[in-house]
Amino acid sequence: MDLPRDDRVLSPYTGYTRAHWEAAADALLAAVEPYAGDDLALYDLPGEHTSRSGRLSDGLEGYARTLLLAAFRRDENVLERYAAGLAAGVSGVWPRIEDRSQPLVEAASIALALRLTRELLWDRLDDAVRGRAAAWLSDALTARAWPCNWELFPVTVGGFLREIGHETRACRTAVERGLERIEQWYLGDGWYTDGDGRKFDYYNGWAMHLYPVLHAWLEQDEGLLDRYGDRLSRHLADHARLFGADGAPVLQGRSLTYRFATAAPLWLGALTGRTPLPAGTTRRLASGTLRYFLERGAVDERGLLTPGWHGPDETLLQDYSGPASPYWASKGFLGLLLPPGHEVWTATEAPGPTEAADAVTAVGPPNWLIQSTRSDGLVRLHNHGSEDVRYDPYYTRLAYSTVTRPSDSCDNSVTVGGRAGRTGIEPLGTGEGWAASRHTVADAIRVTNLVVAEGAVEVRAHLVTGAAAGTPVRITGWAARDGARSELLPVFGLDDALTGTVTGPSGLFVALARLTARPDPPPLRELVSVTVEDTCELVVRWATGTERRFRFTVPDEPSALSEPSVRTVPPQVTGNP
Template sequence: MGTILDRLRSNPLRTRDDARQLLLDLNAPLRAGFSPGRAQVRLGLDSAHFDRKAEWFEGFARPLWGLAPLVAGGGHFEGWEDFREGFRNGTDPKHAEYWEEPGDHDQRSVEMAAAGFALALTPEELWTPLSPEARGNVARWLGSIQRVAMADNNWHFFPVMAGLGLQRVGEPIDEASRDRHLARLDEFYLRDGWYGDGIDGYIDHYNGFAIQFYGLIYAALAGDRDPERAARYRDRAAQFAQGFQHWFGADGATLAMGRSLTYRFATAAFWGALAYANVEALPWGVIRGLWARQIRWWMEQPITDEAGRLRIGYRWPNILMSENYNSQGSPYWAFKAFLPLALPEDHPFWQAEEAPHPVADGVTTIPGASLVVQRQGGDVFALPGGPTRTHMRGAVDKYAKFSYSTHLGPTVEAERWIEYGCCGDNILAVSPDGQDWHMRRAILGRRVGEDWIEASWRPLPEVSVETLQFFEGGWEIRLHALDTPVALQAVESGHAVPCRVGARGRLAALFAQEGGSGGTLLRAGEAYGSAILDPSGKRVSGVLDVMPNTSLMFPQAAVPVLGARLGPGTHLLASAVWAGRAEAPGEAPSGAAVLERACRCGGWAARLKGMVWSLDTVALREDRRALDPAF
């Protein structure tokens, strides 16, 4: 049989039975974490901002996103008695492991959605066997979510999910409260199927693995009672699929952008939810392929510990990249991806042959997401213009970089370590003293064109920047119009690749040089290349390490950079950025092509007048480094 890690990595995920086995293998290591009263699953000492009872309830509840569909679809799971006992004790106010009633903005509300969902799908396991007293406790406790305030974002769906469970077992709900939550969610709607995660319009994976996911479940389970909403949710999901398909590489990797990336293959949940609600937004073979390749890609990465438990992190276990609401049970939101297990074997989703990704290489604009994406060699690169979260750890790095990708993910703390000679990816950071560095945080204004994006921002209160970005000939072009009343040092970076260069002293040497030196191509092994060049010859190029453990993709990484000293006044900085698997980037676009494209973007013709873009002076130096042996 092999070890559990062998089974996880070798599962081909070709059939419904393969998916069932993968779920059971991923769930098996959690059994040892059950508390004596079976109402808690304790997975480690690391903690989140909420109390331990809520944390251990999270560990208990999140696996139900997968286990309930498994059994609803006729699969066998021998551990239901643990969950029944947990339901009895967790909802009993007299028991030591009582989950407690939720307060306003309480993490318990998040997990009550999973409990309600499981009750809706498997009442024969979680309701029918209970005594009348225990049923009363469950109903009272689950119903309490209707009386507390939710965070003003995707959380509005949590009381709705809890209500679906209560209605399934014949318990009443506060329909007026439900309707208020659903009406508030409608206020977050943008266009083309896209929602903001809250009224501020944040764009991230919460569109797929939360808002759209819950809407499709609601359409499937409450469509008879609420046909108008169900039809609207199905229609929006079908529209959303047209843009969201561009967030996935040909190998199944997903765009590493936004918060809650530790939920990993929860990003496949939307494709499974389409099937659950019978929405053929794309051909079934395409939907099946997007779903399966995404999960399969994750199973190839070192995302578990030796026991097979999912750990906080992204491509590798890494607490540093997490948000403050991530506990050791958090990654099991990934089990949402197993929703198709509720479908019968003869459903078109399971009968379809996996089809490859349907989108060819090229550039696409997704207006609803304020995003311009380029598919190149099957990998996806995205230029964001959406609002930036600033109120949680690491959020600026996950929303405000110039570029994100499926192949080379972002770093956190990108600006923090520049003083010490390390730099994160895809930023322009400035400093008046060489010690305190400031990158793009809030995007103050944006314009999204047919194939370009413009954003205004301020790294410092007195320094303003307008950045124009587009793709040209396989390269990402960045034009920064920067105005400063004070002298600055400036560093701009490309994508991070898995190697180490030895950063000590490199930053000082960069600023000690006079005159431009073109650009640098940094290669790590055969699959990772990253380049940045300054065709105007204003900046010096080099390579800097990323601070260890700050990359979501690699424990060690490095980035190509451009550095310059800028005097007071207005500056136009031009850069061409490339990343990919090819041995070398294609020829950089000509100055004429770049200027012609940029001048079509209103307001840039005057800025670009007299700009020199001379490839004749560019020497793209190559720096080859050994791949980080961990990858």
């Protein structure tokens, strides 16, 4: 990809400016053009058509998701190509929008693009094409959606169709229904779960916030914008902490092949004025994640986005992923809607939270602990409350980071009796420097988990209950990764191989863990002392002078973990663990 030279004056962290974003958008749009069909309605990108929707739907996906990029870029010549494709698509080429069908997803991208570029595309179509396009889109108003972020696709379609005066009553119903549905999934502090359960991931930013905030902004409805914009602003305070200093987002959740779509909510906050972030920090984070992926093989030799994370990687895909699925990354170019003179483009880049200071941040609704270190720019996410309805290693592990990915050997897990599964995750709370949860391993076996963190160091404690005496237990830490050092040391109940045995009605197992990119970090045992008192009270004494006590209680009580006291003591290590 041919990009301008870095500008290290305006952008001292990434070198990227608006010109880089424009050039990247132009290159991505030019690369997909040869794969458009003769009528320009379908984009048949190379790759295995293994998605559950089929080849025709995959072609529509290629059209819709790249149209969204063209809409943000607002290049009239490119939009003419998509106008021709629209005319052909609604004349019988595109599959109908039916209940819970992939075309419902793509209809939202098409409707949003048409609304954003109305004077450049829609208003230039003849009446017959507009009529057929509105009729095709209108099926989205009544199609049943999957009970998750899909509920927002009829909202997006309804907003556009109501604006052009098509079936306004049905549009109003669809919009109100969708917005009402997501209310039951809003858990406060800027966080939604993606449908029933506790599915927390990047869909919060690139779907659950994106669509309602854009809808309110385009409607110029200040009441709606206050509601959804304020939620977005609160969410961004946490979202901004999920990027490493190298621009990498934390590798957690599903649909990770959308890559730099993680930048979309950052731009959205700036676009609507609902963000806690300085303009220079917004651009630094967004440009950082774009550069991160472009420099690591996200785009192949043909200029196409590949299904994967860095380069192609089928292990990262879901059953709905097709060759064009990665182009939801187009959402990351939302910032191009901001004019060149906007402060988000003219301000000097400012550091992101990871570069500003070491931090251990508790995030209440998902029951997460975000741990970042300035010295190496790494971010670690301790997961004590997010779980998908299906088994997915990107949801079920105890921790994720910006430099590691789940391994086949079940990293960041507790294996009891040879079983490492983690289901039925119950959040038990978060606090200053800690998070806790409980999960089921098998049958009546449950594990109560606690992580206490400071700097790059973690104390991990696991109370196993319901297992027969003699049951073996194994603790695993971070997967190995080039450029980062992983450590796991036994403290209590474990031998040097990080294995132990349940000896009574319950067993407590404690270890020290660290993931760091520092070449020569201080020894772990010099940074923290951990002791267990009365078999159930954990005492953590940091070398910085803070002491924390945690008492494990019977799992059937309302709380399986309490923190009766947190007090500061003179800076000293009181003894080896």
